[in-house]
Amino acid sequence: MIGRWGRLPVLVAFTTGAVACSSAAQPAVEAVAGRFAAAVARHDGAAACALLTDDARRDTETFGRSCAAQLAGLPDPGGLQQVEVWSDAAQVRLAGDTVFLLRFPDGWRVSAARCTAEADAPYRCEVQG
Amino acid sequence: MRTFLRDNGLAVFFGLLFLLALGGQAVAGFHAFNDDQVADGAAPASFTGYLTSSDFGTDVAENWQSEYLQFALYILATVHLLQRGSPESKPIGNQGTESDEDQQVGVHADDDSPASARARGRRLWWYSNSLGLTMGLIFLGSWAAQAVAGRATYNAAQLRSYQDPVGLGEYLVSPDFWNRTLQNWQSEFLAILSMAVLSIYLRQRGSPESKPVGAAHSATGLEG
Numbered sequence: 001m002i003g004r005w006g007r008l009p010v011l012v013a014f015t016t017g018a019v020a021c022s023s024a025a026q027p028a029v030e031a032v033a034g035r036f037a038a039a040v041a042r043h044d045g046a047a048a049c050a051l052l053t054d055d056a057r058r059d060t061e062t063f064g065r066s067c068a069a070q071l072a073g074l075p076d077p078g079g080l081q082q083v084e085v086w087s088d089a090a091q092v093r094l095a096g097d098t099v100f101l102l103r104f105p106d107g108w109r110v111s112a113a114r115c116t117a118e119a120d121a122p123y124r125c126e127v128q129g
Numbered sequence: 130m131r132t133f134l135r136d137n138g139l140a141v142f143f144g145l146l147f148l149l150a151l152g153g154q155a156v157a158g159f160h161a162f163n164d165d166q167v168a169d170g171a172a173p174a175s176f177t178g179y180l181t182s183s184d185f186g187t188d189v190a191e192n193w194q195s196e197y198l199q200f201a202l203y204i205l206a207t208v209h210l211l212q213r214g215s216p217e218s219k220p221i222g223n224q225g226t227e228s229d230e231d232q233q234v235g236v237h238a239d240d241d242s243p244a245s246a247r248a249r250g251r252r253l254w255w256y257s258n259s260l261g262l263t264m265g266l267i268f269l270g271s272w273a274a275q276a277v278a279g280r281a282t283y284n285a286a287q288l289r290s291y292q293d294p295v296g297l298g299e300y301l302v303s304p305d306f307w308n309r310t311l312q313n314w315q316s317e318f319l320a321i322l323s324m325a326v327l328s329i330y331l332r333q334r335g336s337p338e339s340k341p342v343g344a345a346h347s348a349t350g351l352e353g
Contacts, residue, residue, distance in 0.1 A: 055170040086281055087183055088171055089288035100291055104172040111170065112291055122291040129170045 025085045025108075029101055032108040033092040036099065037077045040113075045072030053102060053109045055129025071127070074114060098123060151189070155180060158188055169289045183281035187309070190278055194271035195313030201264035203321055213349050214329035216340045217321075220350040232257070272310075279306055 032051060039047035045068030049057055052067070060067040078095025088103040100112040100123075114126035134141060155176075162184055163173040179185055208226060212218040230237045234257070238247045245256035255262075276297070283305050284294035300306055324338070329346055332353070333339040339353040 053170060084284070084288070084294050086288055086294055087285035088166075088174075089285045091288050091294065100288060102171045102289070115291060117293075125291060128291065 023085075025090070025103065026083055029083055029085050029090040029092065029108050030080055032101060032110070033083070033090075033094070033099055034080060036110050036113070037079070037094055037097070040071060040074050041076040043072045045069055048072075048074075051110050052113075052127070053104075053111045053129050056109075056111055056113075056127055059129055060127055074126075077113075100125070100128075154188065155185065158185055171289060183278040183285070186278035187275060187282045190271050190275035191309045191313055194268055194275050195310075195317045197264050197268035197271055198314065199317035199321060201261055201268050204261045204264060211349070212325050212329070214346050215325045215349060216328050216338065216351055216353070217325045218349050223350070226257075275309065276301060276306065279309060 036048055036051045039045075039051065045066075048071040049060070049067040052060070057067050060070045075096065077097035077099070080092060081095060082093040084091045090101040090103075090108065092099050092101065097113060098115040098117070099110050100115065101108045102111045110127075112123070112125040112128035115123035115128075116125075118124050159174070159176055159179045162179055162182070166173050174182065207218065209224050210218075211221055211224055213221060226232070229235050233239060233242055234246045234253060235249065243256065245252055248256070280295070280297055280300040283300060283303070287294050295303065328339060331339075332342045332344075334342050335353060337352045340348060340351045341353050344351050344353075
């Protein structure tokens with residue numbers, strides 16, 4: 001039985017974990033977002049596509065389009081400005097773009113890019129799963 | 130062992146029920162969480178990953194805070210508020226903190242009273258209010274945990290649906306936080322109301338939560 005005082009450490013662990021997990025993941029998120037931005041900037045569509053989630057990649061390949069060709073034509077998203085990581089999801093604001101990422105067993109991947117803020121609505125993204 | 134179980138049956142029974150229910154919640158919540166993950170195009174979590182997630186923490190904390198709020202308010206309210214006919218109430222005319230003699234404190238404590246009951250001043254005050262204060266502190270701690278873990282859960286969902294995360298201040302006035310909080314509070318308050326009123330007219334033979342079967346409806350503060 002958990003005594004009345006035993007419940008407190010359990011709750012502290014949950015809340016501490018909620019905060020600490022996000023801070024620990026930030027370097028990995030920055031690395032993936034940075035590689036994606038660099039690939040798009042040098043028009044390396046294949047390298048950028050390799051960093052997308054499967055759903056996002058499939059979405060760019062509808063109607064016979066090529067993912068690599070789609071992403072090679074995107075403008076330079078610029079450098080990293082702000083990173084938010086919560087659990088297995090992240091948002092990275094770049095100088096000229098906002099991208100969203102999800103964490104998978106093999107690492108972080110870009111789930112949406114070329115995202116534009118909409119008032120009181122989800123971002124409208126040109127590349128998304 | 131038999132003596133231990135006889136003397137602690139209530140704690141053992143509800144302790145086991147708590148552990149079983151918490152385990153069941155973990156399993157059901159794990160599957161529900163992963164259904165949502167797959168629908169959002171995200172990776173399913175491992176069971177251990179789910180148990181240490183803000184999602185599980187929020188679901189646990191939001192229930193704990195309301196239970197301890199219920200007990201804290203119930204303990205404190207029954208000091209001053211009465212309900213004629215209810216075994217949950219003190220007898221009519223007995224409202225308030227009562228006399229030292231009735232409460233067996235100070236010179237009125239007997240040989241097997243807790244040592245703090247024989248104390249005076251601050252030590253006696255703290256002990257005299259220890260139950261309500263403890264329940265209140267656990268409520269505040271659980272509610273704070275709900276706020277922190279709930280914000281993490283909310284922000285993860287925001288990001289999965291391509292929306293901006295929110296700060297703690299913004300989360301504390303958000304519909305998500307107050308919906309989670311109030312949906313729990315309303316049920317706790319309803320439970321106390323039900324118990325206070327139904328026990329006026331209904332009986333459960335042998336339970337100290339009920340009046341004796343033959344007690345009058347107007348009899349107040351009796352235990353079965």
